[in-house]
Amino acid sequence: MWKAKKFFNTESEKTLALMVDELHKFLGNIISKKKERFVAWEDLKDKDVSARIVRRAQGEQLDETFLVNTIVSFVLAGQDTICSALT
Template identity: 90%
Template sequence: MPPTPFADAFKTTVKLSTFRYSTLPLMWKAKKFFNTEFEKTLALMVDELHKFLGNIIAKKKERFVAGEDLEDKDMSARIVRRAQGEQLDETFLDNTTVSFVLAGQDTICLALTWFFWSVSSNQNVEKEIVREIKQKAGCLRDMVYTHASIYECMKLFPPISLYSKEAVEDDVWPDGTKVKKGTSIIYHIFTMGKSQEL
């Protein structure tokens, strides 16, 4: 197979970014500051991603300026179109494109796999979705049953089963639980989606 600099940089970036979670913040921040070890590699891989995606954005912008219709062609075309219309800067374009690539790879594959498995396992749901597609072809907003089926599947089989957030300030939850600033909150979406109580 031919070399794939973008795919290799993408995989390495995800791996090294995830590695930060298992390292003391002081350690990886020091390595980043001194540009050593895996933080040096991470910086190089991120530059590679930005270069690759920057070229794609530049070509889309050229087509947009030339008056070509970029409507509904692909996600990067939509991002460029929006940025031009709202006069958003290069940083917005770059970061948004990187976010879509990073967030979309595994999650979309997982969501679609579980959705098609769930639908194929339930003939009544499959028939209803097919009926709705035939009746309302071309108008996604009116496909209420299909939309609900996707949401139900994502509730039962979330693409990201475990997630965490960090409190940016002291807070009190509705049940009275006090959360201090800097506290990491980890929640298990997979389990929550299967809880009849929730």
């Protein structure tokens, strides 16, 4: 059923696509700022997961999409772990 909804771009699929695009833009912005700070040697401490991922990727030629998807995976995995721990 969801394939038909996606093909016809129904209301729920359109909303989902817009939200996913917004999330990717937001995380892309964060990654760009972190990269600039690392290049300028302003932020040398790993304060959060995104900083660790960007620092690890500095020596390699990884594209922005890979970094965004990695951060999304960490956020979603953390959500499940925290929910389980709280219950």
